[in-house]
Amino acid sequence: MDIRHTPDRTELVSIWQDTLLSIADLVDEASPEQWSSPTPCPGWSVGDVIAHVIDIEQVLGQEPRPDHAPDFAALPHATGDVGRFTEVGVDWRRGRAPKDVVGELRETIVRRRAQLDAVPIGGEVLSPFGRPTSMERLLSMRILDTWVHEQDIRAALDRPGGMETPGAIVTLQQFLSGLPKVWAKQAKAPEGATIHLVIADAGRGTEAWAVAGADGVGETCTPVDEPTVEVTMTWQDYLALSAGREDPPVVLRRVAVRGDGELGERMLAAMTQTP
Structure with a gap:
């Protein structure tokens, strides 16, 4: 995709899905050591990043969150309201088998894709902050967040790449804007x-x-x-x-x-x- 091209809603849905599937594919065969490898995100391993992506997509799908209270005293990286909010879904999934977490990600993608496809043209959706926004804006935000986390995972696994994908270009467009x-x-x-x-x-x-x-x-x-x-x-x-x-x-x-x-x-x- 050319940097000068502005993707429409249909393209953005496909790019969003492909970016999520890319991180699932990256960790499908991850060893226990790779799963627990630290990423550039303070306090988060590769598995924690996957858990975070799942959690945010489920929040946007208005799925119930786990009734879980992390031990924040043992998690000094989780500061502020946003940090503590995002840590709930991450901490709850710590210790689960990697294949189960990756499976949950793939299942979440399927459910979210069906939800997004059902939104009428011009319809609004909820942003990660609970405010109404356009589908195009939400998808662009989610592509940026997910693609940046793909790069976090690649850094942890020493598997560089993905810098020219449509997800990368959508991210670059947003940073430049x-x-x-x-x-x-x-x-x-x-x-x-x-x-x-x-x-x-x-x-x-x-x-x-x-x-x-x-x-x-x-x-x-x-x-x-x-x-x-x-x-x-x-x-x-x-x-x-x-x-x-x-x-x-x-x-x-x-x-x-x-x-x-x-x-x-x-x-x-x-x-x-x-x-």
Whole structure:
């Protein structure tokens, strides 16, 4: 799929399903050691990531959650309301046989696909935060979350790949659409400052532009001859920063920044867009 293509609802449903099936396939033959391998998600193993994906899809399907109270004192990574909420379904599945958890994931995908197919055109669905949203918005959010977790699993298993799939492209599109907010609000770029972001992988010529407005509001803009900051990086590094998977100072050593260096570093430090 081309980065310039905006997938419609039918395409998004297929991409959502394929992305979920991809992580199921990744762990189908995982050894006990691989299942318990730590991922870039603090406190979570490969099996925990699978459990989290199951739990969120079931929540969105309005299925009953387990009546379970984790021992949060033993789970220091589970902080805040969102962290504690997501830990319930994860902790409840710890200790279950991997084949049973993967089987539950596959069964959940089938049920959710039937639910999504039944939503009328133009109908709204519930977001992970319980608010009504469009099918297209929900599916895009779920593709991003699931595909990023696929990369977490790949990192833990030392099985790189999947960076050019439709799920990867939908994720990249969403990260790029968030650039104006990152630039103006999170990096606190001064009014009128422009950013040119280049994702320079072989075979991919992706770039985005944004300008900071007043009161931390940013917007996309047309190219200018001399942007305030120009940042060139790989898709892997952009993912690491946007998903908060690697410390910005480490990534900075691999990134080319031109223009206002201090503001560029501030931009890189503020790039995280996921919870």
